[in-house]
Amino acid sequence: MNIVYHARVIKAVAVRDFKIRITYIPWIMNSLLQPIAWTLILVYAYRSIMGPGSSEALAAHGWAGDPVGFLILGQVLLSLFNALNWRAGMAIQRERWYGTLELILQAPASRIAVLAGSSLFGLVDAGWASFLSALAVIALTGATFNVADPLAAVASILLAAVGALSMGIGLAGLYVLTRSAGPIAVAIQHPTRFFTGSSFPLTILPAVLQYVGYAIPLTYGLEAVRRTMLQGAGLGDVGPLLYRLLLLSIASTMLGVAMVRWAEGVARRNGWLHTF
């Protein structure tokens, strides 16, 4: 009974998000075109500065393989994160904007199920857009991949998505505590682009900054996906990365859930549920 109830809540939230989403066609276009534009900018930046030598330059930093593939994978996973930042992360804030937060919290439904519904829709919504935009860039610029272990590649992609999702839920916990969730959600996108090494090898950064990068789940996901899809790495090679990714994801999810719960209590005590 309870499982069925939770499943119904998750489905209803995801379907609601979908129905609202398709009324905003320009946003859908945006989520398709933005990653294409970003990736093309990066590809041409690499080409103009390093010319044919970009492969060797990247290889010198431990990234033997096609630079275009390197950039595409970076951008795909980053846009997946960005979408989840806005979907899972902003799920509660969005109800405030609609004025529905009190009604949602007044229902006996599990808050986690509500958050899961928004996350699920975010994953699907961002997934197809990221995938299509990656295909578009490949068609435009050409890219070569080197997959030796498809299972390892699929596992890496799935876990990278889990990492992005866990960050969304972690951020949801942060956002509910503030009343400036919108600006913070915007502000967080570019540091993430920088610290996860989405557009350049992290190893060129000073060590201190690399530590910041390796505190972010997405960084591990990105590295595992690139190793398995560009360098033919197998599960044995990326196992330690995936293991750490999973641990960080669990931590981020638990932190987010705990903070959302705590914030609800604080808001109910202070009369903040209706404010935005």
Added chain:
Amino acid sequence: MYTIEAEGLEKEYRIGLLSKRRVKALRGVSLRIQKGTLYSLLGPNGAGKTTLVKILATLLIPDAGWARVAGFDVAREAVEVRKRVGVVLGGERALYWRLTGWSNLWFFSQLYGIPPAEARRRIRELIELVGLQGWEHVRVENYSKGMKQRLHIARGLLNDPEVLLLDEPTIGLDPAAAREVRGLIRRIVAEGRTVLLTTHYMAEAEELSDRVGIISGGRIIAEGSPGEVKKIIGGRMVLVSLTGPPGEASRLAALLGARARSIDRVTTIEAVVEDEEEFIDKVLGEALRRGLRVRRVEVREPSLEEAFIKLTGGPR
């Protein structure tokens, strides 16, 4: 048997995160509402009506006191209360404007875990109850204010609640739309539900309720059947404008326990009284004795605001 019971509820809000300013919204509210009846909470803006509704709806935790709704404690058994209560906070927002009325109701029905077949049947019934047939597949952004309010009420009834809490359900509606909503509320009570309604319209409370409580400054200051309450806050408002020796009119007002307002050299004495003739006689007799000249006498129904002043014994 009481379906809603509250004792000594207190709530204080902090204004801003760092500021020391506080607003005491409830100062010890106790309440008992019998099963299957409609209770109106009548009070001016800022009286604490919404705060009380939100505490009973489990959306706010009181600082002191307790409340039980449908047999469960709102603080310790919030989930049980939520299953049995419907809340209508109303307003323009609080619906998904980009979705149809049907989709809005469907979404909330699933939050209450209503099985799909039953939910479909229930939504069809509710759409008929609130008179939105033909509009259920239109986006809410195209609804009038009155239609949105009726959709709010349908939403509040999705889980077939024992208790329905309605916060100012007719505010901002034109007379025709307000009348429709009142008719709807009457039908809801006839179904055997317990309804708590807040309003600042005396006539509305009078028309609908079994009992009326008057709330002002975070306290329930009077309670009874609509007839009793009307008698308490009934009376007549008398205004007498006087000119004459400076300060004399104000002294007269103080003597009679009335309020005095001065504009230029005219002082107006005003009071809400049971017997207006006796009061006017008294004012005229005293005025003559003190050399005051009467410029104008007016008698009318007191507004709710003026009735509160009488009840609370002076301006807050």
